[in-house]
Amino acid sequence: MxxxxxxxxxxxxxxxxxxxxxxxxxxxxxxxxxxxxxxxxxxxxxxxxxxxxxxxxxxxxxxxxxxxxxxxxxxxxxxxxxxxxxxxxxxxxxxxxxxxxxxxxxxxxxxxxxxxxxxxxxxxxxxxxxxxxxxxxxxxxxxxxxxxxxxxxxxxxxxxxxxxxxxxxxxxxxxxxxIIGFEDPLYSVNTLGRVINTIEKSPFTEFVVNDDPANLKSHVERGYYIESASAPSFLMRISGDFRNSSMGIESIVNLLELEANDIAPMNKSCIDHVYFSSNNPPSFLINRTYNWLRLDEQSGAIARYQVENLTIR
The missing domain is CATH 1.10.287 (Helix Hairpins)
Structure with missing residues (x-):
């Protein structure tokens, strides 16, 4: 045991x-x-x-x-x-x-x-x-x-x-x-690089105040841009596509800048995508501005820049 x-x-x-x-x-x-x-x-x-x-x-x-x-x-x-x-x-x-x-x-x-x-x-x-x-x-x-x-x-x-x-x-x-600060291809291509317009957003929303177009003149002289659904976008401008876009922007071509660079101005609307295109709709001089500034109705520019009462017809 x-x-x-x-x-x-x-x-x-x-x-x-x-x-x-x-x-x-x-x-x-x-x-x-x-x-x-x-x-x-x-x-x-x-x-x-x-x-x-x-x-x-x-x-x-x-x-x-x-x-x-x-x-x-x-x-x-x-x-x-x-x-x-x-x-x-x-x-x-x-x-x-x-x-x-x-x-x-x-x-x-x-x-x-x-x-x-x-x-x-x-x-x-x-x-x-x-x-x-x-x-x-x-x-x-x-x-x-x-x-x-x-x-x-x-x-x-x-x-x-x-x-x-x-x-x-x-x-x-x-x-x-x-895109602010980049060159607009419409200007550089169509002037062979002689006129450069850099993209700057316009500070103006009222271009004509009491029939005074002072703001419009400043807008033109400084080469400013505004949004416009009648205009091509920045990327479309690179390819020379002049069709309208919801992302469109536009400027007004200053013909004095062209003349200063030995480029003969054309007698047509100064809206950039109209001016540099083959399109040439009826356009009108704008009173109290310059003897060369013309805008057209087809692109809506007359109303957009508030010059209905200043057009010389």
Whole structure:
């Protein structure tokens, strides 16, 4: 009996020891798994922050690339002495690659998105993140008559060097920029670069006050612009598209500026998209202004500039 009891106690002790060892081993594995899970969670959070930063950097890069692309396009239009047909295609090539028809445009000066993304990828690599970003499409459009929006269709892949986390994201990234301060292509193309009119929004809403057109004269002399649904948008002007647009803007051509640059003035409406087009609707001189200022009714200019009582018919 004594031997049996000893055997029982040895067996019980062995079982307890095995249980303790199993619990210890399980606890160790659980701890390691918990630590690994925490490491993965922390890395995912880090990558999430990096993704947000990358998208902000691409957004900022999109603004700079678009700004430079429009400057480059201004020079290109003057150099070729004419409008372009594929405005969106050329703008995308400039913004993404810095080229037109495969030829690098020096005005871009390394600000094109492909170079910008390479820089971002290099910085991400310093944190142990491998990045690959593809610009699938870049479209520049109007959000209002004075503002452009660059819509970037991007695909972003991130991988952690330790293979703890992997991130794939298809994202639309938007950047906005104002057209204020850019040259109007209608002037630069039609005067072969001799007369440059930069886009500035008119401070006037009342052009004639008590039959006094002083504000209208100031508007003309300073080459200001107003919104006009009868006029083409800024982007349409790049391609020489004179059709009306809800994003349209217009100025009144100052014929004195043309004469000062040895350009013979024409006897037609001075509304820019009428004056520089082949269209020549009936136009009327405006009393108390200049002996050359003519506006037309077809484009709605007579009413728009409030000169109904000042037209010489």
């Amino acid at each position: 004594a031997i049996g009891r000893k055997g029982f106690f040895f067996t019980a002790a062995a079982i307890v020891l095995v249980i303790v060892l199993v619990l210890y081993a399980t606890s160790g594995r659980t701890t390691r798994m918990r630590e690994k899970a925490l490491a993965i969670e922390q890395r995912v959070k880090t990558m999430d922050h990096i993704v947000t930063d990358i998208e902000k950097d691409i957004q900022r890069g999109g603004y700079i690339a678009s700004f430079r692309a429009l400057l480059a396009l201004q020079q290109y239009l003057v150099a070729r002495g004419g409008y372009i047909n594929n405005t969106q295609g050329i703008l995308q090539e400039l913004i993404v690659n810095g080229t037109i028809d495969g030829n690098y445009i020096s005005v871009m000066n390394g600000t094109e998105l492909n170079v910008w993304i390479q820089r971002i990828s290099h910085e991400a690599g310093k944190t142990g993140i491998q990045m690959n970003c593809t610009i699938e499409q870049a479209v520049l459009m109007h959000s209002d008559p004075w503002t452009l929006i660059l819509v970037l269709d991007t695909r972003l892949n991130l991988r952690d060097d330790s293979n703890l986390a992997y991130w794939t994201r298809h994202q639309q990234i938007n950047s906005t920029l104002s």
